[in-house]
Amino acid sequence: MLTQFKKYIQQKTRITDEHFDIISRDLVSRKVKKDTILLREGDVCSEVFFVASGLLKAYTIDNLGKEHIIQFGPEDSWVSDRNSFYFSLPAMFYIDAIEDSEIVCIKKEFYEKAEKLIPGFNSFTVMILHNSIRFMQKRISLLLGATAEQRYLDFIELYPNLTLRVPQWMIASYLGIRPESLSRVRKELARKNFKPN
Amino acid sequence: MKAKTIEKILPPPAPHMVGDGFRVHNFFPSGFNMANNRMSPFFMMDYNSKIDFSPREKPRGVGVHPHRGFETVTIAYQGKIAHYDSTGNSGTISKGDVQWMTAASGILHKEYHEEEFSKSGGPFQMIQLWVNLPAKDKMSKPKYQAIANNELGKYSLDNGGVVEIIAGEFKGVKGRASTFTPIEMYNVRIKKGGELTFNLPENFNSGILVVEGEVNVNGQKAPTDNFILFKNEGETISIKADKDSILFVLSGEPINEPIVAYGPFLMNTHEELQQAMDDFNKGKFGYLED
Numbered sequence: 001m002l003t004q005f006k007k008y009i010q011q012k013t014r015i016t017d018e019h020f021d022i023i024s025r026d027l028v029s030r031k032v033k034k035d036t037i038l039l040r041e042g043d044v045c046s047e048v049f050f051v052a053s054g055l056l057k058a059y060t061i062d063n064l065g066k067e068h069i070i071q072f073g074p075e076d077s078w079v080s081d082r083n084s085f086y087f088s089l090p091a092m093f094y095i096d097a098i099e100d101s102e103i104v105c106i107k108k109e110f111y112e113k114a115e116k117l118i119p120g121f122n123s124f125t126v127m128i129l130h131n132s133i134r135f136m137q138k139r140i141s142l143l144l145g146a147t148a149e150q151r152y153l154d155f156i157e158l159y160p161n162l163t164l165r166v167p168q169w170m171i172a173s174y175l176g177i178r179p180e181s182l183s184r185v186r187k188e189l190a191r192k193n194f195k196p197n
Numbered sequence: 198m199k200a201k202t203i204e205k206i207l208p209p210p211a212p213h214m215v216g217d218g219f220r221v222h223n224f225f226p227s228g229f230n231m232a233n234n235r236m237s238p239f240f241m242m243d244y245n246s247k248i249d250f251s252p253r254e255k256p257r258g259v260g261v262h263p264h265r266g267f268e269t270v271t272i273a274y275q276g277k278i279a280h281y282d283s284t285g286n287s288g289t290i291s292k293g294d295v296q297w298m299t300a301a302s303g304i305l306h307k308e309y310h311e312e313e314f315s316k317s318g319g320p321f322q323m324i325q326l327w328v329n330l331p332a333k334d335k336m337s338k339p340k341y342q343a344i345a346n347n348e349l350g351k352y353s354l355d356n357g358g359v360v361e362i363i364a365g366e367f368k369g370v371k372g373r374a375s376t377f378t379p380i381e382m383y384n385v386r387i388k389k390g391g392e393l394t395f396n397l398p399e400n401f402n403s404g405i406l407v408v409e410g411e412v413n414v415n416g417q418k419a420p421t422d423n424f425i426l427f428k429n430e431g432e433t434i435s436i437k438a439d440k441d442s443i444l445f446v447l448s449g450e451p452i453n454e455p456i457v458a459y460g461p462f463l464m465n466t467h468e469e470l471q472q473a474m475d476d477f478n479k480g481k482f483g484y485l486e487d
Contacts, residue, residue: 161459163478164460183486186484188480190480193481194481197337197338
């Protein structure tokens, strides 16, 4: 698990093996089974989860018990409730493993140590934040003003292999549409694009 | 001719569920971490050893999923499987039947326990093989070969047994399945005390799954649910049945091309794999209701 995390960090920053050993000393790696709940709404989230393998989801549950998926976290993703992690407020999200997963649990101290030791780590985390803000802005814009088909096309660009890994209802939940609407979108795409050979 | 050397007799690896309808042992590629071309042209073999499913109104199975770049071969030994696909085909694979589906350029399908079988429950046993296609045929037109048990080539054995030839040729009797590369595939149904000797080419990757019973193959004992993996040395296979037995024999000429696999796609390059994913996501495989 840490090997994958190290590989990822070394691809993104100029960290030496020695420095990685220092900053990773207190990191906890976990193997979690599918359906393990890693965070509950209302709890304080003290960790960011780096996904070394497997798949996580962050989601809310509304008053009617319906689940709304905020984020999927496949390999090399960072999943957390930032409201809780950074501001120490109660979590807004649940975080679960959708597949058997290997995760690295990262606490605030890791960031503090890494910022001191690794050249470029700060700008790397800023880049990650900008990137996630960029995707969130796009997502808000699509949720407010795009058709279900446009949202689906954006989804498959961002997560090309998730259609093979998660059930339809989860994709529909992420897109903010009903599963039947997702079926209609896929049927319509097939009508437009399927050319039997 | 020289006896074919046995590399190893593999016990069934721990089973896992495919959907909720198939409890399978994956003999290759993942079960024993074999190289993904070790059994080429066969890429994968899932074996649902005999298990009793309890009766259920809603059939168990696997929902809609795509395939591209290879063929699936399903052989039912016990129970019944119903299948549906995006080209409008549907059918039932009953005990003793074989379904040879060429996914090639792309197909969506779903497989469930057949409705009546699901309602009554009972023993279920089947094999699903993935047979790779050479690059030139990967994007050919999808097709089906539904081969009922009475359409299989039959070679009678002296003591009441029979060899069912699915593909290839056994002692002059041809199998019905048409294949893209040279393949031999048989069910040997042999009675206790029966003996049988035959040859398979040295360069073909070969194996035998003991579906029922217990046999002695080239001097080594192989019990039920074990897979006899042969080296590419020698041709002759000599079988003595210690019990009434059913053996699944598979052998094929390797396809010496790169394999890039992800989930239900089996291609030659990463670009082709990405294309497969994109085509599936954009509906280019057609549509099938879940």
